[in-house]
Structure formats: C-alpha cells, structure tokens
Amino acid sequence: MAIEFIDIVETSLAGLGTGSLMALTGVAFVIIYKATKVINLAIGEMLMIGAFVFYGFSASLALPIWASVPLTLAVSAVIGGVIERTMIRPLLKDNPVSVFMVTIGLTSVLIGVVELIWSAEPRRLPEFLPSQPVIIADAFIPSKTAYSFLIAAAAMAVLITVFSFWRGGIALRATATDRAAASSVGIDVPGVFSFSWMLAATVAALAGILVGSVGGISSAMGLFGLSVFVVVIVGGLDSILGALIAGLFIGWLEAMVGRFLGGEFKLLATFSILLVVLVVRPYGLFGTHEIERL
Amino acid sequence: MRVGTAKESYAADEGLFKTDTQKVWFGLLMAGLLLFPLNGSNYWMFLAVLVMINVISTTGLNILTGYTGQVSLGHAAFMAVGAYTVAFFDGRFDTPVLLNLVLAGAVAAGIGYLVGLPSLRIKGLYLAIATLAASVILGFVFLNWTPVTGGLRGLNVPTATIAGIELATPDRLYWLVMPICVVMVLAAKNLFRTRVGRAFIAIRDRDISAEIIGISLFKYKLMSFAISSFYAGVAGGLWAYLFRVVTPESFPALASIFFLAAVIVGGAGTIVGGIFGAVFMTLIPEFLKLSATALVPWFPDASIYLAPVRNIIFGLLIIGFLIFEPMGLAEMWRRTRRYFALWPFRT
Amino acid sequence: MSPLHPAAPVRPPAARLDVENLSLQFGGVKALDGIDLNVAPGSITALIGPNGAGKTSAFNSISGFYKPKTGTVRLDGEDITAVPARDRAKLGLARTFQNIALFRGMTVLDNIKLGRHAHLTAGVFDAFLYWGKAKREEMELRAEVERDVIDFLELDHIRNVPVAILPYGLQKKVELARALAMRPRILMLDEPVAGMNREETEDMARAILDVREEWGVTVLLVEHDMGMVMDISDHVCVLNFGRRIAAGTPEEVRNNPDVIKAYLGSSGDPRRAAEGHAPVGEVA
Structure with missing residues (x-):
C-alpha cells in the first residue's frame, strides 16, 4: 500500500487537532496536581460532565451558544469546587493513595450521574463552529478540528500567561512547592486548593465542549481521559509545558496509528509508550525528579 | 485490648484463631457453608457461587493492594486471563478441571509477575497507571489474538466435569467453588503469620526501611503481584465454569x-x-x-x-x-x- | 515467662568497622569529604558535629542507602562498599533512623519480628500452609524474640499494641528492639534520644549500655545530646562541613580547639553549645 504524502499531512494535522484537546485536558490535570499533589483519575469524567452540562444548556434548554458556554464553565467551576470541598479536602492529610482512590470512586459516580440524567446513548452537540473546511496548502482539515485547535491554543496561552504573571498563579506555584511555607507567608492554602479544582474543572469542561463538538458525547467519553494520563505522565505530572508537548505528540501518534494501522491499535500504541516512559523516565520528560530521602 | 485471652504457649498465641469466640464463629461459618445448599433455590446458589468467586479475587487484590500497598487498576484483567486459560485448555484439550484451575492461576501469576516488573522503578500512583496500561494491552490481546481467544466472539466453556459428575448448575458447582474458596482464604491468612506476609506489610508501610532491614523489594513486590494474580486467575477460571462463556467484554x-x-x-x-x-x-x-x-x-x-x-x-x-x-x-x-x-x- | 527453647542466645561476636576516605556528593554539594572512621569491636563510638556536618550522610553511606563517590567501608576487614543495603542487614549491620522508621500499621511484636527477616528462610509455599518449616521457624522466632529482645528491653506490656499509637520514646525503643532482633554485630543508632525528655533519655542510655554489656555488640551512634554522648561513649569522632575535624576519647575531643571552634565559632564548651546549635542547613 502506497502511503500518500498528503494523507500523512492531513492525518498529522487532524492528530495535532486532537492532541491540542489532550494537551488542554492535560493542563487541567496538571493544575490540580501542581497545587494539591492529587492524581485525578477522574479528569476524563470531569471533561464528560462539562460536555453534558453544555448539552443541557445548548440543546435541552436551547440557549444560544454565547450564553451556554459561560454558563457551562460556571457550573463546572461549581462542580469542581464541590468535589474538592466534599471529597478531596477531608483526605488531603492522609496518604496520597487514598485521595487517588477517591478520584476512582468519583469516576464511577460521574458516569452514573450522566447516565441517570441523559442515559448511556451517544448524542450530538448542536453545531456552533463554522462549517467551512480549512485548507492549508493542499491539505484538507475538517473545520471543527481546526477551530477547536485554535480555541484550545488560545485557552492554553491565557492559562500560561496567567500562571506566569498573575499573583494568584504565583500563589498556586508557591503552594505547590511547600504548603507550610506558603501558608506562613499568608497564602490562603485551602483557598488555593479550591481554586485549582474549580479552574481545572472549568478547563476540562471547555475541553469537553470541544471534544464533544468534534466527536459527539456519550457516557463513555471519559475514556478520553486514558490518553490524557499518558500525556501527563509522558510530559511530567507537574509540567504545563510537558502536557502541551506530550499532548500534541500523543494526539499525533494516535491519529497516525489509527489511520495507518487501524483504530484498535491506538490505545495499544499510547499505552506501550506509557510503559516505556514509566520504566525509563518515570517522572516524565519535563517533570520534577524528586530525590528520595530517608 | 480484649480481656480473658491469656495464653499458655507461644503456639497458642500465634494460632490462626486467637480466641474461642473466633473459633466458634469460624465453626458457625463452616456449618453455614455446608448447610447453605439446603435452601434449594437456584438463584441463591448462583449468588453464593458468585460471591465466593469474588471473595477469592478480592482476597488476591487485598494481598497486593491492602497488604503490600501496590494499587492495581488491572485486577479484572488477570481474572480474564484465568477465564481464558480455562476456556482454552478445557475447550481445546479437555484437561481435568483442577489442572485447568491451577493453570489459570499459574498463567495469571506469570503475567502478573511481568506487570509487576515496573513496580521496581515506579511506585504508588505511577504503578497504578502502569497496571491500567497493562490491562488495556491485555484487552487488546483478548480481542485480537483470535486463534487462542476467539476474538470478539470469545470462547465457550465446557461444563466442569469432575470424576464423571457434570457440574452444570450452581448447586453442583458450589461443591467445587466453596472448598477452593475456603482453602485459599485460609492460605492467605496463614501467609500473614509468617515472614513473607510481614515483608509485604513492611513494604506497604515503609519501603525504604524495609530494604534496610534486609527485605528485597524486588523479590517481595513481584511475589505479591504473582500471588495476587494467581488468586485472580483461579477466580477467573471458576467464573468461566459458572458463566460458560468468556468474551473481551466479560471483565471490563x-x-x-x-x-x-x-x-x-x-x-x-x-x-x-x-x-x-x-x-x-x-x-x-x-x-x-x-x-x-x-x-x-x-x-x-x-x-x-x-x-x-x-x-x-x-x-x-x-x-x-x-x-x-x-x-x-x-x-x-x-x-x-x-x-x-x-x-x-x-x- | 518460661522460654520454650532454653538454648543459649545466639550472640554473634562484635565486629569492627573501618571507613576510609568516604566522600559523598549531592549535585554540587559535598556532603562528605574524605571521612575516616574506625570503630573498635565492642566499643560505643559517637559521631557528632553541628547540623549539616554530614553525620546522617555518613550513616546512610555506611548502611548502604547512599552510594558514596569514593571510599571504602569494611566490616571486620571485609570490603562491603558494593554490598546493597538489604544484604548488609544479613552481615550484621543493623540501624535505627533519625525519624522513626517503624512499620506503623503493625504491632510492636511484628515490627520486632521483621528484624529477623533476613535470617529466616520459609518460602511462600511453606507460608501458605503454615506447616512444617514455616511453623517451626515462626515458633522459634517468637520464643527467641520474647526472651532476647522483649524481656530484655521490657516491652512485654505493649507487644500487641500497634506502634502508631505509642508515645515517641517507646517508639524509639521499639526501633532499637527491631535492630536487636537483627542479631547485629554493629548497631548503628541515628539520634537515639533526639526529642526525648530527661527521663526517657536516661532510660535509653541505660538500654544502650545494657545492650553493649549483654550482647557484646559494637555501637555506633549519631547524637546531639552531648551529655549523653560524653557519658556513654568510649570514642568520639567529630565532623564539620563533611570533614573529620577530631577523634579521640570524650575528654580529648571536648578540649580540642577545632571542636570548640566548630560548635561556637570561637571558644566555649560543646556541652552547652549543643543546647542551641545554629541551623546551618541540613545537607541530608
């Protein structure tokens, strides 16, 4: 089988489109990890609930897009805050494994809630991105992929700017480095925890809206989270830059493998990469390597 | 502390059951298990068999996660390995039931050993993700290694037959599953009365100091993975005999x-x-x-x-x-x- | 309590420990810079020095947790520098930790039994059956631990208590007990009385002296409590900024001008200096 060059280019571009969404979700994961050191296994399900909330506003209530998106983000922030306050904070002093398992429980709860309200059937989100396909050189890119890439890129640019320069972003990084020290210089540490979960839920919801508008929504769309774990582990759990680069890479890889080997090889490829990274460089490409002490 | 439990020998103090009350409870439980089939309801017998299969599997995961502190997100995949092993051997070669179950445990233990290998480099949550990765990869194998696993349609499992008796229904299967369950649970209990079990707990509580008092993390983490997977494999094998069909969807x-x-x-x-x-x-x-x-x-x-x-x-x-x-x-x-x-x- | 096996306690002979030219580096920081240390068999040797002097680094290198950059560690003349930490346990090197490193989920008895791990041999199949070898071994272990360790350190009233709920001083003692259960030839104690009150400190000092007396074991300890160091050690080695600045009997060391300078910056009595040692930034 001759593989045409244009095919490779188009597949790559589509892959980078998906990859940008993985990167965005990965950033949501990293925000939580940086601030609270919690590995949130439910990130895919938080993305899913965001997509369904958006469905509720834009399809069920038929609100216009300019109202549905902010409403969805706001509701998601509240959900994130509630999760942090009721499930995560009571356990933060315990060992990290307990909190991790709580997020596993959360996965199950969120899937149940979505199926209870909207049933397990796949649905389509209302069309809101321009439908004109984008053509770069000779390569054809579906419009949704192209626009979701742009939106994701813009969102990440905003987030990175905020984290680098805004006071709250610095507070978050300070908390990440040393809780006790942050607290002693007057940073409201519990506030930072709540804020990080709210922000992450918002970012995940945005990613959910985009993922859903490209591929439709269903109670199983949290599986997207599986690829996101691979992204954050490859990139390094606490590195936003790592999530970005690894996101694009994994998205590209899945697209190429899916196109040229077959869809069933996608997860196999990503998880094989994951195993290799775990064994060779467990703290990821850009993550902080913590020296073990007695 | 409980009162009235003074012992006169170390052997008594190290016993499986430390108090008379415990012995009485155990006796009652055994009697209950022996008498339970008298209820005659097929539904209850099915449920009892399913419960005991899950007890075996949970005990296996408990050894790995509860006692050794290694979180596994792929336990069901090891059950699937056991179920496929039984389906394969019984279906293809008509080998005896007990041998199939041992094989189911052994194959699962071997794969568990391999999955445990990353645990030497990575810990805790990373390891949990690695076990997730392993289960995704195993799922891929079940789906695509069609000559052995039957692909998407899976495999049918023959009726378990021991000494010419067909264990086609839950009330008969009960007499296979129940003794295995009791033996495996007691064996797990024994494990934690010895140095092996203590080493597991030491790794859970403080792996670095465990190493410094002479416990090989390499050996015991992998051993824990293998034992845990063995339990899952046997449970999966019994599951196959209960449901009589194994597909990639059986263990999501x-x-x-x-x-x-x-x-x-x-x-x-x-x-x-x-x-x-x-x-x-x-x-x-x-x-x-x-x-x-x-x-x-x-x-x-x-x-x-x-x-x-x-x-x-x-x-x-x-x-x-x-x-x-x-x-x-x-x-x-x-x-x-x-x-x-x-x-x-x-x- | 009547021992089931009234055999004589197994007490391996005390070992000597020789450390030569030990260096250790973390990134650009030299934690240890060519340390020499000789611990005579059956002695109590103390390793002292201000914070950040490298005492704990030296300890961790000797017990095999850190890989030193240069230097050798010899146990009874045998070079063990390349032996992994877990195998040093079997050679008779037992230690306690600065921040108590007990297995919190287990009882005192199980923690102590764990000390014997490397000397037991039951495999996993024996363990499942708890029959024959596994059972015999566990019974002997229990009897020995009761007789040699629990009675000796007077821990019998708490043997079935989870260590997590014990007060600090007792936890330290349980850690000592676990180290003793390892049948040590060299007992390394990292700040055995840190954070203890006067009474607990005296109790621990007595226990250490008893251990040396009864078990004939070599003791190497790191400690900040100068009162205790001066009281019980035969030999003191002083580190500062990763180098050895003095060694000798407690009396010699106390009057050594370099030591006085290290502790006070100028002159004074290290006995008083120990109360308010300035935080220089712990290296390890």
Missing part, C-alpha cells in the same frame, strides 16, 4: 474498580475485610435489582436506572468509606464485637 475496566471497591469497603489489609467487601459488593446490585422490581408498580421503568444507580452507589461507597471509615466494614465489625464483649460497659 469497571470490574477492576469493583474489586478495588470491595477491598476498600471491606477493609484493606485484613483477610476478613476482603470477605466482607466481596460479599457486600456482590449483593448490592442484587439488592438494587430487587428494589427496582419492587418499585415497578410506581415507576414502570425503574429498571433502566439500575446500571447508573449502581455506578453511583459503588463510587459513593468507595469515597464514603475512604473518608469516614478507612478501615472498612472489618473495623465496624470489630467495634460491634467489642461493644458486645464488654457489654454493659462502654468504652
């Missing part, structure tokens, strides 16, 4: 969460906790089914909500127990016993 990722939930809800790091957890978690869906049926006169489509409500309850149980009763049902049981042992005094 959610099933791994089911066993993790059973360990947490029951009480991680206690054998009795694994039993409680498995019984409780297996009976919840049944209880929900009964309630849904009862609700039909008022809510005709109550049964559609069964699956989502079950997911929510599983999740909430995990979260709730971790927050409010991290030691699980075993701890509640211990407190209840203590209350009655000292009655009417309160502590």
Whole structure:
C-alpha cells in the first residue's frame, strides 16, 4: 500500500487537532496536581460532565451558544469546587493513595450521574463552529478540528500567561512547592486548593465542549481521559509545558496509528509508550525528579 | 485490648484463631457453608457461587493492594486471563478441571509477575497507571489474538466435569467453588503469620526501611503481584465454569474498580475485610435489582436506572468509606464485637 | 515467662568497622569529604558535629542507602562498599533512623519480628500452609524474640499494641528492639534520644549500655545530646562541613580547639553549645 504524502499531512494535522484537546485536558490535570499533589483519575469524567452540562444548556434548554458556554464553565467551576470541598479536602492529610482512590470512586459516580440524567446513548452537540473546511496548502482539515485547535491554543496561552504573571498563579506555584511555607507567608492554602479544582474543572469542561463538538458525547467519553494520563505522565505530572508537548505528540501518534494501522491499535500504541516512559523516565520528560530521602 | 485471652504457649498465641469466640464463629461459618445448599433455590446458589468467586479475587487484590500497598487498576484483567486459560485448555484439550484451575492461576501469576516488573522503578500512583496500561494491552490481546481467544466472539466453556459428575448448575458447582474458596482464604491468612506476609506489610508501610532491614523489594513486590494474580486467575477460571462463556467484554475496566471497591469497603489489609467487601459488593446490585422490581408498580421503568444507580452507589461507597471509615466494614465489625464483649460497659 | 527453647542466645561476636576516605556528593554539594572512621569491636563510638556536618550522610553511606563517590567501608576487614543495603542487614549491620522508621500499621511484636527477616528462610509455599518449616521457624522466632529482645528491653506490656499509637520514646525503643532482633554485630543508632525528655533519655542510655554489656555488640551512634554522648561513649569522632575535624576519647575531643571552634565559632564548651546549635542547613 502506497502511503500518500498528503494523507500523512492531513492525518498529522487532524492528530495535532486532537492532541491540542489532550494537551488542554492535560493542563487541567496538571493544575490540580501542581497545587494539591492529587492524581485525578477522574479528569476524563470531569471533561464528560462539562460536555453534558453544555448539552443541557445548548440543546435541552436551547440557549444560544454565547450564553451556554459561560454558563457551562460556571457550573463546572461549581462542580469542581464541590468535589474538592466534599471529597478531596477531608483526605488531603492522609496518604496520597487514598485521595487517588477517591478520584476512582468519583469516576464511577460521574458516569452514573450522566447516565441517570441523559442515559448511556451517544448524542450530538448542536453545531456552533463554522462549517467551512480549512485548507492549508493542499491539505484538507475538517473545520471543527481546526477551530477547536485554535480555541484550545488560545485557552492554553491565557492559562500560561496567567500562571506566569498573575499573583494568584504565583500563589498556586508557591503552594505547590511547600504548603507550610506558603501558608506562613499568608497564602490562603485551602483557598488555593479550591481554586485549582474549580479552574481545572472549568478547563476540562471547555475541553469537553470541544471534544464533544468534534466527536459527539456519550457516557463513555471519559475514556478520553486514558490518553490524557499518558500525556501527563509522558510530559511530567507537574509540567504545563510537558502536557502541551506530550499532548500534541500523543494526539499525533494516535491519529497516525489509527489511520495507518487501524483504530484498535491506538490505545495499544499510547499505552506501550506509557510503559516505556514509566520504566525509563518515570517522572516524565519535563517533570520534577524528586530525590528520595530517608 | 480484649480481656480473658491469656495464653499458655507461644503456639497458642500465634494460632490462626486467637480466641474461642473466633473459633466458634469460624465453626458457625463452616456449618453455614455446608448447610447453605439446603435452601434449594437456584438463584441463591448462583449468588453464593458468585460471591465466593469474588471473595477469592478480592482476597488476591487485598494481598497486593491492602497488604503490600501496590494499587492495581488491572485486577479484572488477570481474572480474564484465568477465564481464558480455562476456556482454552478445557475447550481445546479437555484437561481435568483442577489442572485447568491451577493453570489459570499459574498463567495469571506469570503475567502478573511481568506487570509487576515496573513496580521496581515506579511506585504508588505511577504503578497504578502502569497496571491500567497493562490491562488495556491485555484487552487488546483478548480481542485480537483470535486463534487462542476467539476474538470478539470469545470462547465457550465446557461444563466442569469432575470424576464423571457434570457440574452444570450452581448447586453442583458450589461443591467445587466453596472448598477452593475456603482453602485459599485460609492460605492467605496463614501467609500473614509468617515472614513473607510481614515483608509485604513492611513494604506497604515503609519501603525504604524495609530494604534496610534486609527485605528485597524486588523479590517481595513481584511475589505479591504473582500471588495476587494467581488468586485472580483461579477466580477467573471458576467464573468461566459458572458463566460458560468468556468474551473481551466479560471483565471490563469497571470490574477492576469493583474489586478495588470491595477491598476498600471491606477493609484493606485484613483477610476478613476482603470477605466482607466481596460479599457486600456482590449483593448490592442484587439488592438494587430487587428494589427496582419492587418499585415497578410506581415507576414502570425503574429498571433502566439500575446500571447508573449502581455506578453511583459503588463510587459513593468507595469515597464514603475512604473518608469516614478507612478501615472498612472489618473495623465496624470489630467495634460491634467489642461493644458486645464488654457489654454493659462502654468504652 | 518460661522460654520454650532454653538454648543459649545466639550472640554473634562484635565486629569492627573501618571507613576510609568516604566522600559523598549531592549535585554540587559535598556532603562528605574524605571521612575516616574506625570503630573498635565492642566499643560505643559517637559521631557528632553541628547540623549539616554530614553525620546522617555518613550513616546512610555506611548502611548502604547512599552510594558514596569514593571510599571504602569494611566490616571486620571485609570490603562491603558494593554490598546493597538489604544484604548488609544479613552481615550484621543493623540501624535505627533519625525519624522513626517503624512499620506503623503493625504491632510492636511484628515490627520486632521483621528484624529477623533476613535470617529466616520459609518460602511462600511453606507460608501458605503454615506447616512444617514455616511453623517451626515462626515458633522459634517468637520464643527467641520474647526472651532476647522483649524481656530484655521490657516491652512485654505493649507487644500487641500497634506502634502508631505509642508515645515517641517507646517508639524509639521499639526501633532499637527491631535492630536487636537483627542479631547485629554493629548497631548503628541515628539520634537515639533526639526529642526525648530527661527521663526517657536516661532510660535509653541505660538500654544502650545494657545492650553493649549483654550482647557484646559494637555501637555506633549519631547524637546531639552531648551529655549523653560524653557519658556513654568510649570514642568520639567529630565532623564539620563533611570533614573529620577530631577523634579521640570524650575528654580529648571536648578540649580540642577545632571542636570548640566548630560548635561556637570561637571558644566555649560543646556541652552547652549543643543546647542551641545554629541551623546551618541540613545537607541530608
């Protein structure tokens, strides 16, 4: 089988489109990890609930897009805050494994809630991105992929700017480095925890809206989270830059493998990469390597 | 501390059961297991067999996660390995049942050993993700290694036959599953009376100092993975004989969460906790089914909500127990016993 | 309590420990810079020095947790520098930790039994059956631990208590007990009395002296409590900024001008200096 060059280019571009969404979700994961050191296994399900909330506003209530998106983000922030306050904070002093398992429980709860309200059937989100396909050189890119890439890129640019320069972003990084020290210089540490979960839920919801508008929504769309774990582990759990680069890479890889080997090889490829990274460089490409002490 | 339990020898103090009360409870349990089939209901016999299969599997996960502290998100995949092994050998070569079950355990243990290898470099949460990766890869193998696994359609499993007796129904299968379950649970209990079990717990509590007092992390982490997978493999093999068909859908990722939930809800790091957890978690869906049926006169489509409500309850149980009763049902049981042992005094 | 096996306690002979030219580096920081240390068999040797002097680094290198950059560690003349930490346990090197490193989920008895791990041999199949070898071994272990360790350190009233709920001083003692259960030839104690009150300190000092007396074991300890160091050690080695600045009997060391300078910056009595040692920034 001759593989045409244009095919490779188009597949790559589509892959980078998906990859940008993985990167965005990965950033949501990293925000939580940086601030609270919690590995949130439910990130895919938080993305899913965001997509369904958006469905509720834009399809069920038929609100216009300019109202549905902010409403969805706001509701998601509240959900994130509630999760942090009721499930995560009571356990933060315990060992990290307990909190991790709580997020596993959360996965199950969120899937149940979505199926209870909207049933397990796949649905389509209302069309809101321009439908004109984008053509770069000779390569054809579906419009949704192209626009979701742009939106994701813009969102990440905003987030990175905020984290680098805004006071709250610095507070978050300070908390990440040393809780006790942050607290002693007057940073409201519990506030930072709540804020990080709210922000992450918002970012995940945005990613959910985009993922859903490209591929439709269903109670199983949290599986997207599986690829996101691979992204954050490859990139390094606490590195936003790592999530970005690894996101694009994994998205590209899945697209190429899916196109040229077959869809069933996608997860196999990503998880094989994951195993290799775990064994060779467990703290990821850009993550902080913590020296073990007695 | 319990009173009135003075011993006259170390052997008595190191015994499997430390008090007469425990011996009585164990005796009652055994009698209950022997007499249970008298109820004659096929449904209850099916449920009993399923519960015991889950007890075996949960005990396996408890050894790895509860006692050794290595979280596994791929336990169901090892059960699947066991189920496929039984289906393959019994279907293809008509090998004896007990041999198939040992093979199921052994193959699963071998794969568990391999999956455990990353645990030497990575810990805790990273390891959990690695086990998830392993289960994804195993799922791929089940789906695509068609000559052995039957691909998407899976494999049919012949009736278990021992000494010419066909164990086609749950009430007969019970007499295969029950003794295996009892033996494996007692073996696990024994394990933690010896240096091997203590080494597991040491690794859970403080792996660095475990190494410095002479425990090889390499050896014991892998051993724990292998033992845990062996239990899962045997449980999966029995599962295959109960359901008589194995497909890639038989053990979804959610099933791994089911066993993790059973360990947490029951009480991680206690054998009795694994039993409680498995019984409780297996009976919840049944209880929900009964309630849904009862609700039909008022809510005709109550049964559609069964699956989502079950997911929510599983999740909430995990979260709730971790927050409010991290030691699980075993701890509640211990407190209840203590209350009655000292009655009417309160502590 | 009547021992089931009234055999004579197994007490391996005390070992000597020789450390030569030990260096250790973390990134650009030299934690240890060519340390020499000789511990005579059956002695109590103390390793002292201000915070950040490298005492704990030296300890961790000797017990095999850190890989030193240069230097050798010899146990009874045998070079063990390349032996992994877990195998040093079997050679008779037992230690306690600065921040108690007990297995919190287990009882005192199980923690102590763990000390014997490397000397037991039951495999996983014996363990499942708890029959024959596994059972015999566990019974002997229990009897020995009861007789040699629990009675000796007077821990019998708490043997079935989970260590997590014990007060600090007792936890330290349980850690000592676990180290003793390892049948040590060299016992390394990292700040055995840190954070203890006067009474607990005296109790621990007595226990250490008893251990040396009864078990004939070599003791190497790191400690900030100068009162205790001066009282019980035969030999003191002083580190500062990763180098050895003095060694000798407690009396010699106390009057050594370099030592006085290290502790006070100018002159004074290290006995008083120990109360308010300035935080220089712990290296390890």
